[in-house]
Amino acid sequence: ADTMVPDTEYVPRTGERASGSDEAPTRRASDGSGGGQGAVDVAMGEAVLEVASFEQRYLPRKTLGEGGMGEVKLVYDARIGRDIAAKFMRTTHLGRADLRSRFEREARIQGQLEHPAVVPVYDLGLSPSGAPFFTMKRVRGRTIEEILEGLRKGEASTQAAYGRRKLLQALSQVCLAVEYAHERGVLHRDLKPENVMLGDYGEVYVLDWGIAKIHGDTTTGEGNAVEGDDAPRSSQGAILPAPGPKTAVGAISGTVGYMAPEQVRGETVDRRADVFALGVIAFEMITGMSFVPQGTLQEMLARSAVGVEGRPSLRLGTAAAVPPQLDDLCATATAIEPGARFPTARALHESLERYLDGDRDLLVRKQQADAHAVAAQAAFAQANLDPAAREAAIREVSQALTLDPLHPDAREVMVRLLLEPPEELPEAAEEELQSQYDAVQARSLRIGIIIYPMWLLLVPAIVHAGLRDPLPLGIFAFFTVATTAAVWHVYRRRRASPAYGLLILALSSVALGALTMLFGPLALVPGWSAANGTIYLLHLKKLHHRVAAGAMTLGAVLVPLLLELAGVLPPSFVFEEGRLVLLPRLMSFATGPTMLVFVSLALLQVIVPAMLAGRTGVEARKAERVAFLQSWNLRRFLPASARDVVATTRPEPPPDCAVLPQQR
Incomplete structure (x- = not known):
């Protein structure tokens, strides 16, 4: 029946009277306290109770809906003072005993199912034209069919509501109403979205019991299952069958698209046929x-x-669009074999x-995640100004993603935290x-512990070749030993301050400066000094420390050279007739020993930079691999919308599914 009609106020026409009274029954306009249905009016006069005739009690308002057997009208019950719905059988069908029996049967079954989800029947009788009628509560709301149609059309108001x-x-409430009917032996047999109404104030109604059947009875929905208000009942209150026409073999009753397979085939049905229809809904x-x-x-x-x-x-084409619990629920309720379905409507309920309880928990978790995400966004906005704000943003993002791992706002803040580092590292970092x-x-210090003692191998080689001036050799040996001791000391401490590093560089540079007296400041020592200084330059972060290290590295060569040019030290080389002639001051240039020393120094000049470059390359490749793996793993956790920021490619997202909107 069409129940979606606006509320109107009934005012009798001029001269209309109730039971001969001079007072006409009047509906007062709503002042807003009556929910739009008119204020309650009990001061209607005693004369109303004297109304006896049909025409005087039931005042027609308008037609609410029409069907094949009859029509439903909105009437005003003058005795009670309210609008009600009245269903009248068409006069053209009065000669059909089976249809008349079915009409009366519907009223009795619906009237005896006293449940909040079953529209109560007030009266059953004959109109002045001889047509059977019954009155019932006038319900307001929208049927599930109307709601689903609005959702399919994308109506914003329907989607919001x-x-x-x-x-x-x-x-779920409908399932309990159907279970109530089943426990009283009644099968609805025509459950569908059109026959379920949601009221304006949270009510749920199961409509149209016109083809309901008493379980275990051989009478049809068109027959007369219950005779009068004194219909026999079981000790549990179940409606008991009454005599009536027998069901024809192979006859079916129901609506195509909502009937169970056995119902379509005309076989005997039980409560599981109604469970099937609920599953379809x-x-x-x-x-x-x-x-x-x-x-x-x-x-x-x-x-x-x-x-x-x-x-x-399977029907939508993707399992991701439907929660597994609902997927299994529908598959079970609509199983082809009745034995594979939920045994009762209560089991479906x-x-x-169970799903809704989990869904309610998810809703709470989502609301909490929303709050944490908002807090994370606010904290991140202050992250560059206050290190504590960045920590707060990280904490809030972690809590939001713990509650909802796919929360888009929280994941966005997470990506920005990862890709927008602070200008200054926090103390812990x-x-x-x-x-x-x-x-x-x-x-590097372990390498120094090996390399610096190797310098001392030059001492016996120089002595063997023929020592000329022991002072430079003594200076070289002393500062080489001092350098080795300083390196060992720092290595034992496990942490070197820049001052310690500069001290070691200074000691080693003095040792190399003394070695310039062997072949002069322009041969071998510059390369050796460069390799030595590079080790320390790689580990110094501050500019003034690097400047000092560079000056010490250059000083090992420039200081002896300047002293020679100034005449403080005797020259170690001269130019004669276009030739550079080395003037040995530290040792004699005997062919064999000199060659040994010269080759040893050249090899050290090659080996030390090679070892340094090899170690640096290994560390660089290791760091690059770690950074790449971290980035690659990070992209696995990021939403597709964020991967454009950290990768050049973006995987295609899964196709969207056309499903009804979830409750927000």
């Missing part, structure tokens, strides 16, 4: 599509008879409630980075 969670909650709520593909009547009957795939994920520097420095 009816999310998936709200629809499934209503269906759930399927259509979840997917927004018809359970049975549209076609001709015969095509749809043929499909229904053999069964239709009831798993939403309980399955829905600085300490961790320094520990990594210390590890690299320790490896």
Whole structure:
């Protein structure tokens, strides 16, 4: 029945009277306290109670809907003072005893199912024209069919008012109403979205019990299952069958697209046929599509008879769009074989409630995640000004993603935290980075512990070749030993300050400066000094430290050269007739020993830089590999929308599915 009509106020026409009274029954306009249905009016006069005739009690308002058997009208009950719905059988069908019996049967079954989700019946009788009628509560709201149609059309108001969670909650209540009827022996047999209404104030109604059947009875929905208000009942209050026409073999009753396979085939049905129809309604709520593909009547009957795939994920084409619990629920409720379905409507209700309980928990978690994400965004906005704000943003993002791992705003803040580092490292990060520097420095110190003692091998070679001036050799040996001792000391401490590094460089530079007296400041020593200074320049972070290290490295060559040019030291080389002649001051240039010393120095000049470059290359490749692996792993956790920032390629996102909006 069409119940979507606006509220109107009834005022009797001029001269209209109730039971001969001079007072006409009048509905007062609502002042806003009556929910738009008119204020309650109890001061109607005693004369109203004297109304006896049909015309005087039931004042017609308008037609709400029409069907094949009859029509539903909105009437005003003058005795009570309220609008009600009255269903009248068409006078053209009065000669059909079976249709008349079915009409009366519907009123009695609906009237005896006293449940909040079943529209109560007030009266059953004959109109002055002889047509049977029954009155019932006038319900206001929208049917599930109307709601689903609005959702398919993308109506914003419908989407805002009816999310998936709200629809499934209503269906859960319908399951209990159907279970109530089943426990009293009544099968509805025509459950569908059109016959479920959601009221304006949270009510849920199961409509149209016109083809309901008493379970275990052989009478049809068109027959007379209950005779009068004194219909026999079981000790549990179940409605008991009464005499009536027998069901014809192979006859079916129901709506194509919502009937169970056994119902379509004309076989005996039980409560599991109603469970099937409830599953179909759930399927259509979840997917927004018809359970049975549209076609001709015969095509749809043929499909229904053999069964239709009831798993939403398979019909939509992706399992990601449907929660697994709902996917399994629909598949079970709409199973082809009755024995594979939920045994009762209550079992379906309980399955829905388990999902909704989890959904409610997810809703709470999402709300909490939203709050943490907002806090993270606010903290990140101050991150460059306050290091504590960055820590707060990291903390809030972690909590948001713990509650909702796919929260888009939280993931966006996470990406920005990763890709927009602070201008200055926090103290904890600085300490961790320094520990990594210390590890690299320790490896360099181990190399120094090996290399510097090797310098002392020149001492016996020079002595063997013929020592001329022991002072430069003594200076070289002393400062080489001092350098080795300083390196060992720093290595034992596990951490060297820049001052210690500069001290070691200074000691080694003095040793190399003394060695210039061997072949002069322009031969071999410059390369050796460059290799020595590079080791320290790699580990010094501050500019003034690097400048000091560079000056010491150059000083090993320039200071002896300047002293020679100034005449403080005797010259170590002269130019004669276009030739550079070395003047030995430290040792005699005997052919064999000199060649040994010369080759040793050349080899050290090659080996030390090679070792340094090799170690640096290994460390660089290791750091590059670690950085790449971290970036690669990070992209696995980022949403697709954020991968453009950290990678040149972006995988295609999965296709969207056309499903009904979830409750927000």
